[in-house]
Amino acid sequence: MSTEPTESTAPSAQPIAQLRDVLPLTAAASAEGVLSIGGCSVQDLAREFGTPLYIYDEHTIRETCRSYLRDFRGRLPGSRAHYAAKAWLSPALTRILVAEGFGMDVVSSGELHVALAGGMDPEQIGFHGNGKTREELNHALDCGVGRIIVDNDDELALLDELTRTRARTQRIMLRITPGVDARTHAKTTTGLRDSKFGFPLPSGQAEAGLVRALEAPFLDVTGFHIHLGSPLFSVEPYAEGIATIADFAAEMKERHGYEWREFSPGGGMALTYTADRTAPEADRYALQIADAIHTACDSHGLPMPDVHIEPGRSVVGRAGVALYSVVSRKHIPETRDYVTVDGGMADNIRPAMYESQYEAAAAEQMRTAPTRTATIAGKFCESGDVLVRDASLPPLEIGALVAIPASGAYQIAMESNYNLALRPAIVMVRDGHAQLVRRRQTLDDLLALEL
Numbered sequence: 001m002s003t004e005p006t007e008s009t010a011p012s013a014q015p016i017a018q019l020r021d022v023l024p025l026t027a028a029a030s031a032e033g034v035l036s037i038g039g040c041s042v043q044d045l046a047r048e049f050g051t052p053l054y055i056y057d058e059h060t061i062r063e064t065c066r067s068y069l070r071d072f073r074g075r076l077p078g079s080r081a082h083y084a085a086k087a088w089l090s091p092a093l094t095r096i097l098v099a100e101g102f103g104m105d106v107v108s109s110g111e112l113h114v115a116l117a118g119g120m121d122p123e124q125i126g127f128h129g130n131g132k133t134r135e136e137l138n139h140a141l142d143c144g145v146g147r148i149i150v151d152n153d154d155e156l157a158l159l160d161e162l163t164r165t166r167a168r169t170q171r172i173m174l175r176i177t178p179g180v181d182a183r184t185h186a187k188t189t190t191g192l193r194d195s196k197f198g199f200p201l202p203s204g205q206a207e208a209g210l211v212r213a214l215e216a217p218f219l220d221v222t223g224f225h226i227h228l229g230s231p232l233f234s235v236e237p238y239a240e241g242i243a244t245i246a247d248f249a250a251e252m253k254e255r256h257g258y259e260w261r262e263f264s265p266g267g268g269m270a271l272t273y274t275a276d277r278t279a280p281e282a283d284r285y286a287l288q289i290a291d292a293i294h295t296a297c298d299s300h301g302l303p304m305p306d307v308h309i310e311p312g313r314s315v316v317g318r319a320g321v322a323l324y325s326v327v328s329r330k331h332i333p334e335t336r337d338y339v340t341v342d343g344g345m346a347d348n349i350r351p352a353m354y355e356s357q358y359e360a361a362a363a364e365q366m367r368t369a370p371t372r373t374a375t376i377a378g379k380f381c382e383s384g385d386v387l388v389r390d391a392s393l394p395p396l397e398i399g400a401l402v403a404i405p406a407s408g409a410y411q412i413a414m415e416s417n418y419n420l421a422l423r424p425a426i427v428m429v430r431d432g433h434a435q436l437v438r439r440r441q442t443l444d445d446l447l448a449l450e451l
């Protein structure tokens with residue numbers, strides 16, 4: 001099986017060539033123009049599993065994991081990669097991540113439960129979140145998670161109490177808010193002083209938190225964590241964040257004799273959603289992060305910490321393609337053409353929530369140059385339910401398949417049953433085989449929790 005899209009004779013006009021960077025690595029088009037992923041034709045997948053369908057390309061996930069570990073370990077030996085499970089989590093994905101040597105970050109008992117069900121070693125799990133409940137912390141301690149990333153004073157006090165009761169040491173990292181602007185969407189920026197996440201650094205609360213954590217008899221503070229926001233299309237904020245946190249680490253060494261052993265610059269590595277905005281490669285992030293840490297440690301005489309990165313979106317985003325069927329069309333003279341598909345904001349809230357941009361492709365006409373502009377609308381009862389505005393497409397018949405690439409992250413993870421839509425099926429494709437990893441919800445499922 002070829003892992004490259006099939007070459008075309010007129011590449012610039014053919015969607016299969018134009019969308020190469022947003023489609024999974026194994027995407028190809030048949031001579032008739034039908035899109036295939038992982039050697040599976042999307043027509044066959046739609047016939048077998050129905051639409052809307054989320055298709056994940058195993059090869060793309062594995063290749064992405066490998067390049068992260070290669071690029072980061074090449075520059076920062078001892079570094080670890082923890083996949084941010086919030087981007088999309090399933091036992092099937094977890095099994096792949098385990099095989100590729102990734103750990104995981106979880107933010108809830110639910111994510112912890114699924115990660116363990118998929119075979120993740122608890123030692124490789126970091127537990128995050130600004131609102132961990134007593135039950136969740138007990139769950140994390142019971143499972144023996146490797147690290148708890150402590151967010152605030154109340155959590156610290158609770159964890160101190162719980163670990164004293166157990167008389168067992170728990171490794172923790174302190175999440176610090178460095179006061180750095182990641183210049184991303186306001187809803188996904190997290191490094192600013194006015195943030196609900198982490199111990200604020202400029203106000204002195206980070207130092208107070210560290211002192212308190214060091215006094216707790218059963219807490220072992222391995223180091224500091226920052227997460228600036230996501231997605232970060234520019235690598236500069238990482239350097240800024242690292243310089244700030246290293247200054248803090250140096251002060252803590254001087255004032256309290258504390259030395260960091262571990263550091264996490266968080267996640268936020270970007271994803272190429274549209275052909276005109278390319279995300280930096282993993283190695284670009286590795287270079288920037290490694291340079292910033294080496295420079296800071298050299299200038300402060302600090303020991304080099306082990307670095308834990310936490311990419312989510314960039315690990316699974318490109319691997320996922322959302323596949324829909326056209327259900328209706330509307331031509332409004334001198335205004336706009338709408339093409340409505342059988343999914344929308346219940347499976348992809350991102351355009352409505354963050355004005356996120358995507359490409360759309362007529363999945364059975366990947367060799368046909370677009371001739372018109374149409375807006376891909378979702379089927380849900382809100383005007384804001386628009387998936388792609390003014391997409392360039394060939395004419396689409398009722399029942400035609402529409403593919404939206406770069407759909408692997410934060411779509412299924414943020415899905416809902418709005419309008420009591422049934423949650424889509426998910427298939428994992430590889431070498432011409434498609435494995436159903438989650439069945440489509442049924443009407444009876446909608447009643448399953450009702451008493």
Ligand code: LLP
Pocket residue numbers: 084086087105128188227229230231266267268269310311312313314350354409410
């Ligand atoms: N680490 C921490 C502490 C985080 O809060 C996040 C994301 C990540 C890592 C992973 O970031 P990533 O590499 O996936 O960008 N729902 C939004 C994204 C919210 C991100 C929340 N935290 C979206 O759909 O764009």
